[in-house]
Amino acid sequence: MNWDTEILIKEDIAVLEATTELRNLVVYNDDVNTFEHVIATLIKVCRHTPEQAEQCTMLIHYKGKCTVKIGSYDELEGMCTSLHDKDLSANIE
Template sequence: MNWDTDILHKEEVEVEVLEESTDLRSLVVYNDDVNTFDHVIETLIKVCGHTAEQAEQCTLLIHYKGKCTVKMGSYEELVGMCTALHDKDLSADIE
């Protein structure tokens, strides 16, 4: 048994798994002049699973900074949320 080869192979496998799991995307909500603070907060709670405090903080960032990353995940995890945000008339994209 060659310990060096076994360790090297294990490290290669761990790097491959790490690379696959780091393909994170951002779900970004943008400010608009239409939606109320309450509507955005309620939508983030329902769609993204935010706590009331998280949703309020994101809503303030959206308002004052123009946008906020409201969720991180794979494209597959975020696409349904992005569609649900659009259905609630929020401007959102996956970046």
């Protein structure tokens, strides 16, 4: 491998890492939404199993927030918008 090829490979790796950086979709606790609403929303929007949605909802309630999905920004953006549309407080971090 020559020097030019090594630089190109390292640049390609850096670009790939930058474009596939994983983010967290975090839902925050509030005093408005019911457990049932949060669970149903996580099942519908994030495609959680009922058990997973219930566990996340408990963490949101007792810890104040919970990462409900991990993925690229592009994967999470639509879910975050849908959570907002269902009146949940969520953010991509």
